Amino acid sequence: MVHSRRRFITTVAAGSAALAAAPISTIARTMMQAAGQNKHRVVPWRNWSGSQQCLPSKRLAPKDVTELQQVVAEATGTVRAVGAAHSFTALVPTDDTIISLGRINGxxxxxxxxxxxxxxxxxxxxxxxxxxxxxxxxxxxxxxxxxxxxxxxxxxxxxxxxxxxxxxxxxxxxxxxxxxxxxxxxxxxxxxxxxxxxxxxxxxxxxxxxxxxxxxxxSYRLRRESWVAPVEEIQEQAEALANTNRNFEFYYIPFSGMCMADTHQLTDEEIFSTEREDTNEAVMTLKRVKDWLGWSPKLREFALQSAMKDIEKEVVVESSWRNYASERNVRFNEMEYHLPREAGLAAFAEIRHTIEENNLDVFFPIEVRFVKGDDIWLSPFFKQDSVSIAVHRYFEEDHEPLFRALEPIMRKYGGRPHWGKLNTLGREDFVSLYPHWQDFIEVRRDLDPKGKFLNSYLKRLVG
Structure with a gap:
């Protein structure tokens, strides 16, 4: 019997981000109690994985730019902007003022x-x-x-x-x-x-x-095709697929020997879709397989390959913005590095080997994407066509052992970390990675000489 097209394909896709609500941690509860005892404190802030939290004295959402200007001019202490709280690094936390621009939109x-x-x-x-x-x-x-x-x-x-x-x-x-x-x-x-x-x-x-x-x-439409294939096959074809498709990425499911590949091409076809299933159940299926069979990598690989080998190709034709987007409802913490394109696939192969030879505790797919270089001073893609490799760990599990094992590989191959994803680099590392680092520092100092927009994390990096 042919397996559902989306049973594991959507599992892999779901491995790139998360948005679901989750039980508030002990730290957050403590913050709430503190907020109740201090009338000048407001609701605690946390990012969507729960890895970053703080109790700001003010949380503001100006209705327009004029009000925003007044708020910023009158603010004392640190001022940090917050978007959708999708960063894992400590870019937002402050005890002072957090400002959302959510009302200034359109x-x-x-x-x-x-x-x-x-x-x-x-x-x-x-x-x-x-x-x-x-x-x-x-x-x-x-x-x-x-x-x-x-x-x-x-x-x-x-x-x-x-x-x-x-x-x-x-x-x-x-x-x-x-x-x-x-x-x-x-x-x-x-x-x-x-x-x-x-x-x-x-x-x-x-x-x-x-x-x-x-x-x-x-405005344009995209034809998205997703299919499952052995990892060796995808690795061999990856460069060609990247060169011949408008968009190409692949996800390796650890301990399976299998990848899900995903391409987009411009199309004038009518809107159309093959069967699509729930992404959340798919990613949690991978978790259950890990929980049941994680003690035996060979049994785990057998189970996953048996479930994936007959999955059919999925095809979706939609407006571009609908075809890019995927619903994410399982949370995690993430580390992502952007490596020189010529080194990316070798780094991926070493990451896979390290995970499976050491039976590291992970079930989220490894995400591999391709990005064109640019000339932006602090862009991780500065003067570098890149392969981006992202590693995820379920938000309720300790991510540090996995990331600690894999980050040296990313760095060995010349990678620059995503600014919003977890990493252990400091100022000296970034100085060596970014030729215009000092130029950025000088512009920042001229615009904000007193460091109003610097929390403790940013003071260590760019203060």
């Missing part, structure tokens, strides 16, 4: 001739596809997690996949920034050019981005 204006649109930075990617399509535009590329805000995506160089496509910041042609004094400045390739080079990927350390002018393209 398309400010658009140009039908240039296919550019100016978008408020608090807009979630999920809320951008339909309005852009209504004016005949679409993002050139996007990640498969569409709950993130545009500002958050740019702050951390968030990316999709495609050997000829850069991260989202590479499609920014201009942006507006609220500075530490509450002023607004516009920067692009003609004015405030140094600020522009720094602000396109800034970790939120220069100020608060309010508006972004994006270079888009005419």
């Amino acid at each position: 398309i400010a204006d658009h140009d039908a001739n240039s296919h550019q649109a100016t978008v408020f930075a608090g807009t979630r990617i999920a809320d951008l596809g339909q309005p852009l399509e209504e004016v005949g535009q679409a993002l050139i590329n996007q990640p498969d997690i569409d709950e993130q805000t545009l500002g958050g995506c740019l702050a951390t160089a968030t990316h999709g996949t495609g050997a000829g496509l850069g991260c989202m910041s590479s499609n920014v042609t201009g942006l507006e920034l609220v500075t530490a004094k509450g002023d607004t400045i516009w920067c692009d390739a003609q004015q405030n050019t140094a600020v522009f080079s720094a602000a396109k990927v800034s970790l939120g350390s220069l100020g608060l981005i309010t508006k972004v002018r994006m270079q888009n393209q005419p």
